[in-house]
Amino acid sequence: MVILKLPDEIEKARASNRIVAYVLSxxxxxxxxxxxxxxxxxxxxxxxxxxxxxxxxxxxxxxPYSLCVSINEVVVHGMPSDRVLxxxxxxxxxxxxxxxxxxxxxxxxxPVGKVTQKASRLMQVTEKSLYAGIAQAKxxxxxxxxxxAVQDMVExxxxxxxxxxxxxxxxxxxxxxPQIPNFGKKGRGIELKSGMILAIExxxxxGKYKVQVLPDGWxxxxxxxxxxxxxxxxxxxxxxxxxxxxxxx
Ligand code: MF3
Ligand code: CO
Numbered sequence: 017m018v019i020l021k022l023p024d025e026i027e028k029a030r031a032s033n034r035i036v037a038y039v040l041s042x043x044x045x046x047x048x049x050x051x052x053x054x055x056x057x058x059x060x061x062x063x064x065x066x067x068x069x070x071x072x073x074x075x076x077x078x079x080p081y082s083l084c085v086s087i088n089e090v091v092v093h094g095m096p097s098d099r100v101l102x103x104x105x106x107x108x109x110x111x112x113x114x115x116x117x118x119x120x121x122x123x124x125x126x127p128v129g130k131v132t133q134k135a136s137r138l139m140q141v142t143e144k145s146l147y148a149g150i151a152q153a154k155x156x157x158x159x160x161x162x163x164x165a166v167q168d169m170v171e172x173x174x175x176x177x178x179x180x181x182x183x184x185x186x187x188x189x190x191x192x193x194p195q196i197p198n199f200g201k202k203g204r205g206i207e208l209k210s211g212m213i214l215a216i217e218x219x220x221x222x223g224k225y226k227v228q229v230l231p232d233g234w235x236x237x238x239x240x241x242x243x244x245x246x247x248x249x250x251x252x253x254x255x256x257x258x259x260x261x262x263x264x265x
Contacts, residue, residue, distance in 0.1 A: 020211030072112035163200030
């Protein structure tokens, strides 16, 4: 069941998502060779708590950290560790908070120092596919319009969309209906309505779409070892079109 939000609830969700965006902007400043991924987790936690927000992922289904740090062939749910960022890595930072009754959730993938053209293009296409999906998040459209827009952009660029993980509704819960696949057909699926808040999050592999979960039970990697990128925004559908909540202003 999809839960529609009232305008004042969307403003609360905006406040929560703005904290997420702020944390990601501070992490961006820290991302460089030599930084320990555990220290990024610590910093994210500290900044969120200073603003009165609770990190959303810690303890969620037993996840032990506040931040997901997904490097290179790691698709999603990489865990902070003593691993240090190395020049040429690409690193996905996925963060969420709970604040005044509402969840916020967003992800960026960033270059560590100078990266290859290949890696840079993968990140660019993935981010563009997120915005192509967001552009379809309009009252009266169908869920499949978002999915197809993402998939078309990704596959036209020669990449693959991950099938096993999807975006989601978000609000008083981190994960709500509907599930939002990054593949599908235009005109199919539920009708989109003003008041929905959707976390749209393309996960894009340079090679094939198949992924596997490591024995730690969390870390998801590409099966073929190819690079993967991930971007996510939480977006409200309004009568004036898509409203990206997980941004600074
Ligand atoms: N952004 C991810 C999601 O939307 C984060 C979940 S990680 C978890 O599902 F650890 F909290 F599960
Ligand atoms: Co999410």
